Structure formats: structure tokens, C-alpha cells
Amino acid sequence: MTESSADASLRGRIAANERWARVADRTAATAPARAGLDAKFAAEVDPDGTLGPEDRARRIDAKRRAHFARLARLSAQNRRRAAAGRQAAADLRSPADEIDANDRRYLTLHRLFSCRNPGAAHGR
Secondary structure, X not given: OOOOXXXXXXXXXXXXXXXXXXXXXXXXXXXXXXXXXXXXHHHHHOOOOOOOHHHHHHHHHHHHHHHXXXXXXXXXXXXXXXXXXXXXXXXXXXXXXXXXXXXXXXXXHHHHHOXXXXXXXHOO
């Protein structure tokens, strides 16, 4: 059984809210993840461990900024693709979808009362 992406997103939000409801200090809770990411960046910018602490910290900071800028770019691309998909779906809608509520009521009544069998509208 597959679930829709909207349902998966909702389940993720519920889980995240449940997790943060149990945590007193978010900064402390996410410290291991930040330390792990910094260690990864440190290994990429100074694999031999030869840089001085200031230069190493500066390069790690630049690597972190590049990483999050890359994520932001991908997120923006995905939002643009999703918007284009929604627009394409809107462009495919039939003109009947654009009929307002008053016109729909009129068309429904017109169908009911203009049928060949007058009793058919009343289930006779």
C-alpha cells in the first residue's frame, strides 16, 4: 500500500512535533548532528589535519555555508517544478470547471426539468 506524499508529509510533521514535545533543550538535542556535520566538513577541507585552527574553522564555515546554499537552491528548484506542475494541471482543466456556483445551479435545474421523461427527475 502506497501513501500519498501529502500523507507522508503530514506523518513527518506529526512525528517531529511529538519529538520536540519531549525535548527541553533543542540546541542540546541537535548538538550531535551539528558536530557530525562539522566533522564531515573538517575531513573534506583538511584531510591531513595540517591547517591552523583559525584557517580550518574559516574553511569549515565556508563549507557549511556552501552546503546549506546548495540545499536552498535545490529546494527552490523543487518549489518551482511543483508550481509549474500545478499550473499545467490548472491549464488542463475544462471550461466547465470555471463555471461559477450560480451557473452550476442553473445547469442542474435545467437538466432536471428539461429531460424527456418528466417523472425521471423525481425518481418515478
